[in-house]
Amino acid sequence: MAYRAEPPDGGWGWMVVLSAFFQSALVFGVLRSFGVFFVEFVAAFEEPAARVSWIASIGIAVQQFGSPVGSVLSTKFGPRPVVMTGGILAALGMLLASFATSLTHLYLSIGLLSGSGWALTFTPTLACLSRYFSRRRSLATGLALTGVGLSSFAFAPLFQWLLNHYAWRGALLLVSALSLHLVACGALLRPLSLAEDPVVGGPGAQITSLLCHGPFLRYTIAITLINTGYFIPYVHLVAHLRDLGWDPLPAAFLLSVAAISDLVGRVASGWLGDAVPGPVARLLMLWTTLTGVILALYPVAEVPTGLVALTVAYGFTSGALTPVAFSVLPELVGTGKIYCGLGLVQMVESIGGLLGAPLSGYLRDVTGNYTASFVVAGAFLLAGSGVLITLPHFFCVSAPTSKPQDLVTEALDTKVPLPEEGLGED
Amino acid sequence: MRALQGLRGPRAPSLPLLLLCFLAAVRRSLEDGLSTAAPFTSLPVQEEMTTKYSNLSLESHNLSVTAAPITSLPVQEEMRTKAAPITSLPVREEMTTKYSNLTLESHSISMTAMPMKENNKGNQICVDRGIMLQRNVTLERPNMPAEKNITLERPSNVELTCQFTPSGNLNSVNVTWKKGDKLLEDNYLVNATGSILYTQYRVAVINSKQMGSYSCFFGEKKQQRGTFNLKVPEINGKNKPLITYVGDSVVLICKCQDCLPLNWTWYTGNGSVQVPIGVPVNDKYVISGKHANETKLKITQLSEDDQGTYWCHAIFELGESEGHVELVVLSYLVPLKAFCAIAAEVVLLVAIILLFEKYTQKKKKPSDDGKEIEQGEQLKLDDSNGIENSGPRHRKNESVGQ
Numbered sequence: 001m002a003y004r005a006e007p008p009d010g011g012w013g014w015m016v017v018l019s020a021f022f023q024s025a026l027v028f029g030v031l032r033s034f035g036v037f038f039v040e041f042v043a044a045f046e047e048p049a050a051r052v053s054w055i056a057s058i059g060i061a062v063q064q065f066g067s068p069v070g071s072v073l074s075t076k077f078g079p080r081p082v083v084m085t086g087g088i089l090a091a092l093g094m095l096l097a098s099f100a101t102s103l104t105h106l107y108l109s110i111g112l113l114s115g116s117g118w119a120l121t122f123t124p125t126l127a128c129l130s131r132y133f134s135r136r137r138s139l140a141t142g143l144a145l146t147g148v149g150l151s152s153f154a155f156a157p158l159f160q161w162l163l164n165h166y167a168w169r170g171a172l173l174l175v176s177a178l179s180l181h182l183v184a185c186g187a188l189l190r191p192l193s194l195a196e197d198p199v200v201g202g203p204g205a206q207i208t209s210l211l212c213h214g215p216f217l218r219y220t221i222a223i224t225l226i227n228t229g230y231f232i233p234y235v236h237l238v239a240h241l242r243d244l245g246w247d248p249l250p251a252a253f254l255l256s257v258a259a260i261s262d263l264v265g266r267v268a269s270g271w272l273g274d275a276v277p278g279p280v281a282r283l284l285m286l287w288t289t290l291t292g293v294i295l296a297l298y299p300v301a302e303v304p305t306g307l308v309a310l311t312v313a314y315g316f317t318s319g320a321l322t323p324v325a326f327s328v329l330p331e332l333v334g335t336g337k338i339y340c341g342l343g344l345v346q347m348v349e350s351i352g353g354l355l356g357a358p359l360s361g362y363l364r365d366v367t368g369n370y371t372a373s374f375v376v377a378g379a380f381l382l383a384g385s386g387v388l389i390t391l392p393h394f395f396c397v398s399a400p401t402s403k404p405q406d407l408v409t410e411a412l413d414t415k416v417p418l419p420e421e422g423l424g425e426d
Numbered sequence: 427m428r429a430l431q432g433l434r435g436p437r438a439p440s441l442p443l444l445l446l447c448f449l450a451a452v453r454r455s456l457e458d459g460l461s462t463a464a465p466f467t468s469l470p471v472q473e474e475m476t477t478k479y480s481n482l483s484l485e486s487h488n489l490s491v492t493a494a495p496i497t498s499l500p501v502q503e504e505m506r507t508k509a510a511p512i513t514s515l516p517v518r519e520e521m522t523t524k525y526s527n528l529t530l531e532s533h534s535i536s537m538t539a540m541p542m543k544e545n546n547k548g549n550q551i552c553v554d555r556g557i558m559l560q561r562n563v564t565l566e567r568p569n570m571p572a573e574k575n576i577t578l579e580r581p582s583n584v585e586l587t588c589q590f591t592p593s594g595n596l597n598s599v600n601v602t603w604k605k606g607d608k609l610l611e612d613n614y615l616v617n618a619t620g621s622i623l624y625t626q627y628r629v630a631v632i633n634s635k636q637m638g639s640y641s642c643f644f645g646e647k648k649q650q651r652g653t654f655n656l657k658v659p660e661i662n663g664k665n666k667p668l669i670t671y672v673g674d675s676v677v678l679i680c681k682c683q684d685c686l687p688l689n690w691t692w693y694t695g696n697g698s699v700q701v702p703i704g705v706p707v708n709d710k711y712v713i714s715g716k717h718a719n720e721t722k723l724k725i726t727q728l729s730e731d732d733q734g735t736y737w738c739h740a741i742f743e744l745g746e747s748e749g750h751v752e753l754v755v756l757s758y759l760v761p762l763k764a765f766c767a768i769a770a771e772v773v774l775l776v777a778i779i780l781l782f783e784k785y786t787q788k789k790k791k792p793s794d795d796g797k798e799i800e801q802g803e804q805l806k807l808d809d810s811n812g813i814e815n816s817g818p819r820h821r822k823n824e825s826v827g828q
Contacts, residue, residue, distance in 0.1 A: 084776075167669040170761035177768035184775040190783060 003193045006134065007335065012190055013132035013140065019188035020125045020144035023083075026182050027063070027090075027118045029151025030175065031056060036159040040168040045103050052103065058111030059118070064350030066119025071343025072203040074124035078191040079339075086120025087182030093117060094176030098169045114179070121182050123346055127339045128189050130330045135274060137330065142270020142323035149263040149319075153256075196336030206340040215332050215392050216341065219281075220348050222391075223325060225384030226288055227352035229377035230321075232360045233258075233295065233314055240370040244302065254308065258315035265319030273324045280327045285388045287321035292381030299371035332391070356380070536572075536589050572652040577659050578631055578744055579685050587626045588642035588652045600645035601625045606638055631656065634745035658742050659685035663749030671756055674728050678751045680738035681720035687740035687747075690721035695735035695750070730755050 007013070034056050041052045074082045093114030100106045126141070133140045162171035200206055210216050237258070241251040269287065273280050294314045301307050326342075333341045360373035388394070578584070592599050596618055603610040603625070614627040625642055637656045644650040661682045670676045680690070692713060693700035703711050703723070715721040721738055733755045739748045 164666070165669070166756070166761050167671070169671065170669075170756070173761045173765050174768070177765045177772075180769055180772040181775075184772050184779065187776045187779040 003195045003197065005195050007132055007192075007194065009133050009135050013129075015188050016125075016129050016132050016190075017140050017144050019185040020129050021147040023121055023125050023147070023182060023185045024145055025147035025151035025155075026179055026185070027122050028148040029155045030179065031059060031063075031118075032148075032152045033155035033159050034059075036156055036163065037168060037171070040163060041103070041106070044168060047103050055103075055106050055110050058107055059115040061350070061354065062112055062115025063118040063122065064346055064353070066116050067123040067346035067350075068207075068340070068343035069116075070120040070123045071127065071339040071341075072207075073120070074127065075203040075206060075339045079124040079128040079189045080186055080191060082124050083121045083186030083189055084183045086117045086124075087180065087184075087186055088117070089120065090114045090117030090182055091176045091179040094172055094179055098172035098176065117179075117182075121186065123343050124339060125185070125189065126326055127342045128192070130326065130338050130342075131192055131194060131335045134330075134335075138273025138280060138323050138327045139267075139270040141326045142266040142268075142273075145266050145322055145326075146263050149259050149266070152259065194335055196334055200334070200336035203340055206337045207344065210333060210337060210341055210344060213333065218387055218390050219328060219332055220345050222384045222387035223345055223349045224352040225380050225387065226321070226325070227349040228356040228359070229292070229295065229380035229384070230318060231353055231356050232373060232377040233298075233311075233318075235357045236360055236364070236370055236373060237311070240298075240374075241307070243369060244307075246304075254311055257308070258311045261312045261315030262319035265316035266323055268316075269320030270323040272320075273327055279331060279391070279393055280324050281331070281388055281391045281394060284321060284324040284328055285385045285394075287317050287324065288381050288385035288388065291317040291321060292378040292385065294378075295374050295381060296378035298374040298378075299369075328391075352380075536591075572650075573655065574653070575655045575657060577685075578637070578656055579659055579742055581630070581632045581743055583628065583630050584656070585626060585628050586640055586642070586654050587624060588644070590623045590625075590644045590650060591621060592623065592644070596621065596623055599623055600643075602643045602645070603627050604641045604643065610640075631744060633743065637745055658745045658747045659683070659740075661738060661740050661747045661749035663736075663738060663751040667752040667754045669754045669756060670728055671758055672728055672730060675724060675726040676728060676753065678723040678725070678736055678738075678753065679720060680740070680749045680751065682740060682747070682749075684719070685740070685742070686718045687742055689741040690715065691739045691741065692721070692723050693737040693739065695737055700737055725753075728755050730757070 038049065038052045038055075041047070041055075042049055045052075070082060070086065090113075093109045093112070096109040096113065097106055100109065126144070129140055129144060130137060159171065159175070162174055166174065200209075234255075238248075238251045238255060241254065242248065246254075269283070273283050276283060291314065294310055294317060298307075298310060298314075301310050329341050329345065330338050356377070360370075360377060363372040363376060364370055366372075576584075590599070601616045601623070603614050610627070613629065614625060616623070616625045618624065623644070627640060627642070629636055629640070631637065637658065639653055639655050641651055641653045659682045661680050663678075663680050668676060668678070678692075690713070692703045692711075694703060695701075703713075710726055712724040712726075713721065714724065721740075723736065723738070725732060733753055736751050736753060737748050738751070739746050
């Protein structure tokens with residue numbers, strides 16, 4: 001097999017962008033729109049809403065904690081078979097859920113089975129995307145992640161329509177069919193062999209080397225801190241607005257406006273990340289600081305125009321930080337270790353995500369309003385951006401020459417005969 | 427009550443005569459179990475009546491329309507004197523004790539007659555004033571009838587009051603009461619305080635015959651009308667059809683907000699014909715209900731024949747109220763076909779993608795070999811010169827690392 005020296009930066013890479021777009025839509029769009037089903041489950045199983053919402057929580061937790069598993073498997077077998085298996089698992093989970101007779105049944109089928117299916121799809125796809133691009137990495141990631149926002153718009157009415165025509169069992173059956181498209185998306189992920197692959201070794205070796213890698217650990221801490229504060233406005237914005245006296249309909253509309261500016265922010269930041277020279281970590285720090293400042297300003301704004309402006313700005317900056325967050329990692333650890341790296345980051349950052357919303361809710365219960373929650377969220381983001389400053393070559397103007405590349409160079413020098421073997425195989 | 431109607435002039439002397447006349451009439455109507463005027467006359471069967479109506483709640487509802495005083499008597503005194511025929515009976519104390527623990531409801535609507543001008547301009551002014559005044563009162567536009575919906579569940583004494591402020595002379599206002607289209611002759615009072623005319627109608631609502639629409643009419647230049655609609659509580663079924671599958675079981679729920687019906691019954695609708703659901707065999711239908719204000723019909727082993735509209739009837743002492751739930755029974759094949767179609771499409775997509783890849787790879791193969799040979803030669807060349815090897819490699823890897 002021929003090892004490419006450089007990522008293609010285009011060509012089949014755009015098909016991978018398309019695949020990642022649909023995958024993020026099918027994984028996170030479904031998770032976000034699942035609330036539509038909850039009303040039906042509450043009525044069908046006669047359980048309180050809190051117990052029903054555990055379904056989505058278990059699904060998200062399994063997806064995030066299972067990311068390293070997906071990464072390890074894709075390092076060994078390549079992303080394509082892993083993602084296709086993940087798609088089949090996710091669809092199977094939904095299929096079994098349509099026969100559910102109790103809530104526990106749903107916890108196991110949707111939460112566990114579909115969750116592990118999703119774990120096997122999302123992380124390998126994003127990692128594969130990072131391998132296909134180098135100069136246009138941020139833009140590609142930004143474009144791919146717009147799938148999440150757009151699908152939340154499309155799936156909520158779609159699921160409601162399905163519920164009206166087929167009741168929840170039939171609707172789950174059809175959502176399972178929809179999730180089968182993950183398999184098709186997986187088929188698009190052509191394996192790519194980059195020059196660093198044979199050097200970095202198997203998944204075990206990768207993980208150990210990553211865990212000893214200083215910049216990687218600091219980056220993981222930064223991302224975890226960012227994740228803790230990131231979701232709080234999405235979870236609590238509507239409630240905060242209601243506290244201030246807004247009606248439910250304008251509040252929900254404002255959330256949609258935030259989602260639109262989030263989309264715009266992702267694409268804009270993706271483009272910007274590629275256009276600006278130097279390490280992408282600086283842009284990440286910029287967006288994170290801005291988001292933190294905006295969140296801290298939230299309690300100060302009482303006037304409707306101020307709140308709308310702040311929400312639009314928050315949507316833009318929080319959307320902007322997502323593609324660059326994914327782009328920093330390949331710069332740090334190299335594209336050879338990207339699968340395992342991304343898996344580990346996702347697993348650790350999920351702790352932040354799981355802690356953030358309940359912490360904010362607890363603060364709200366203790367203090368009586370959302371001021372403390374927003375300020376704490378902003379503080380977490382600012383802390384995360386502070387940790388980012390400690391990343392290597394942060395203040396360099398020119399392109400960095402980080403250690404993994406040196407490692408590769410040495411290894412390639414010693415493994416020169418490899419291409420000859422590859423010739424014989426083809 | 428003709429005696430009560432004697433507001434317009436003293437009729438005391440003829441009172442005993444009238445009361446005697448009513449004796450026979452009431453007796454007959456008692457046997458029918460109906461009475462509109464009976465409860466307020468003095469009869470030997472007074473005790474029977476009081477025990478029958480001892481648990482009635484007194485509800486009084488007011489529609490206020492402004493009016494002018496007709497008689498010289500103040501309101502309270504008038505009411506008392508007119509109430510006298512009711513209570514000036516041997517069992518007066520019993521009646522009052524029976525009424526003492528009853529709930530009293532009062533509703534009020536007020537109507538004002540606007541000074542009407544002869545031409546249309548008058549309407550405009552009225553509308554302007556209507557908009558200004560709308561902030562204070564519920565219904566003020568002179569051409570719109572004042573209406574009030576009253577929900578009654580149990581038999582009760584109902585007091586309906588209309589309040590009217592006429593623009594002109596109070597005496598010229600003609601006051602009448604109607605139930606539906608039928609003119610009511612008695613049982614109502616008319617009096618006035620200041621420039622406001624009051625009229626009050628009392629009715630003992632015992633069964634469904636007393637339910638309906640009661641209207642008070644004030645005849646001035648233009649007739650003003652206030653309407654009280656006496657209804658039984660409404661039942662909520664479900665607006666959207668319930669979708670279920672063959673072999674499944676479903677629970678149909680009907681409930682009403684704050685009511686306690688005596689009984690619930692279920693019917694299945696077949697067009698306009700309603701067939702009652704009786705006691706079933708095989709436990710197919712189970713009627714239950716945790717609280718008195720709801721009823722649940724559980725249907726097991728659904729089949730496509732069970733599709734259609736189901737009616738729930740709530741039976742009150744004062745009538746019946748119904749709600750409906752629509753049931754749709756689908757076969758499992760319906761979503762299954764859609765699922766198989768989409769699954770087939772996915773398989774097709776995967777096949778296309780993989781075949782396309784194989785095809786392009788086959789095409790690339792001859793040129794690929796050429797590329798690889800090139801690379802191999804380049805590397806061999808680099809090999810021979812170790813120093814040169816590290817140079818270009820290094821640069822390439824840097825760009826890769828970015």
